[in-house]
Amino acid sequence: MWVLVGVFLISGLALGGYDLNPGAGVVNMSLQDFKSLLQSSGAKEVSVPIPQAAGSSAVESAVYTTQAPPETDLGELLAFDDMDQSSYVYYGGSYMPWGRFSAIFPQDTPLMWIRRHNGWSWYATMPLGTWSEMLMFIPDASPVYIYEIYPQGFVWRYDFGYVDPGFYRIWYYADIPGRHECLLYSGGMFSNRVVVDVFHQWIPPEPSPGPSPREVCESNPQCSWVNGKCYCRGLIPPDDPEKQRCEQNPMCQWVNGQCLCTGLIPDDPEKQQCERNPMCRWVNGQCLCTGLIGTEADDGMIGSALPEQ
Template sequence: MINRAVIWTLIAFISFAGIALGGYDLSGSEKAESLSTSSSALQGIEANVGALAGAEIPQMTASAAGTEQAFSTTQTPTNTELLTLLPFDVEASQSTQVFFKGSYLGWNGFEVQYPRASPGLWIERSGSWSWYATMPLGSWARELLYVPTASPISIFEIYPSGYVMKHDLGSVPPGYYYIWYYADTPGRHLSLFALSNSASNAVTIDVYSIPHQKVTPTDPKKECEKNSFCHWVNGQCLCTMPDPVDPEKEKCEQKSYCDWVNGQCLCTMPDPVDPEKEKCEQKSYCDWVNGQCLCRGLDPIPEPSPTPDEATICQQKPGCHWANGQCLCTGLGGVNSGGLLGNDEEA
């Protein structure tokens, strides 16, 4: 634990009251005092308190995030939570570990070893409560306090510039509490709290700056309509999330004779191709019914036989020849071929 004489030396050097922004609040508060120490006194206090806080604290101030990063958020707590000691649920935190005597202990082992008469202070990291952490500028993290006895409580923060900020938190019953800490200034910070007759260990916090990134303004309507399932309506982006693609359903519906029903692919197998049926259905006036090709309309009219050539028939008759579009015959070659009778006489 920290040397009590160092803490009381720190408090004794406080002078020159003023107004500044506190690390536990965003604005000046009636509960807060901005104080300063002489530079030589501050250097001695920081050296002693930092050395006693634990071997895990690096000598150099962290300028970027590392494995020691606090479990922080950029969400500002409500006004009722600021500069207020809030009850801490130990039972809900049994899986985390607590730093004590140079190592991390489970809650059960920690509570057995920790001296119940001593106040303690830790900052939250992922899965543990520690005496050291890094935080990005502008973020919030919880600090855990163990209060051994009912007493007026004041929490102190030493800023990198040399200011010491004091916050009066009132008096609470013995137990575990937490308070929100705000990383408002880059550099190394030290915080601790004091009761009427004792003081806690110090917690070291390295606050680092986040490089500024230029953000290009975007059109919310255009961003909304990039999603095919979203629509811009009355100044709002309304989205209807599409059903997830089911590869089996997609494969099923690619078959014309299958349907996806209640999570199953139900198929009616197509009839095998019948060449007679296919030939029948190619005729617009025919239908394939019960294995037969039934056609509508009259049967086709047979084509007429070609008409004989009258000239040819004429010339095939004895004594006849075709002239001027008519068949002319003489008596020669007839029945009475030796006489001079014409056709009329022969008839």
């Protein structure tokens, strides 16, 4: 009994992972009750790349801050309409650019992410007492809930009321050490799980380079990295015009994005005209003729005298 009271007090002081005060749209559930609800809803578990033990790599760190967001933003679903086309999103088993994700995402199921340095992910680590952003997609206008499974084995349900469809963001607070699992419920469906490992110790918020554009591209079996660009199946454009011009020359080959040619470069017209005059030679890009300087040479050429042999 006293353990439950202690847990309640800790959670109350922390105002919950989404900074909603218990009693104001927040319901406490047992883990068994939540599992029964999940099973009765017919929710399907989605394969998620989550380490068995808490991750420790800087790559897995959330983008976080120790400064609390404005009070008006706490516990609220905030409209998310500044889609950064350069960011990456985890979906379908790999990270992909936002433009690619938005083109293939059917927008018929709720989804949830947390912000990491390499993009929006389903797993992240956070130091205790810090804040990070979560992103969610709501497919239909409906009542919306977020369920958070705490490491101590209980579940908070956060009620956000009736929400219109679209993308939203919300601030998440790392209030208790251990593994937290968050699921969005909307339109009678559960989303994927977002797992957050909260640490006692401080993790330096060093930016991580994350996967390179090529690594992100090649992680998608439908895409190939060609000449510094990512082309996906059905979208690969015809050969580059420069490559086509190169391959039309039998003395040239297109290698690693460059045109490499064998043999000599065809003679320049000025060189050809110079060498038709028996008194002239083409030397270092100039036409030099024997005889007096200033003497008019055949074909209207004027050159300087060659040194006597």
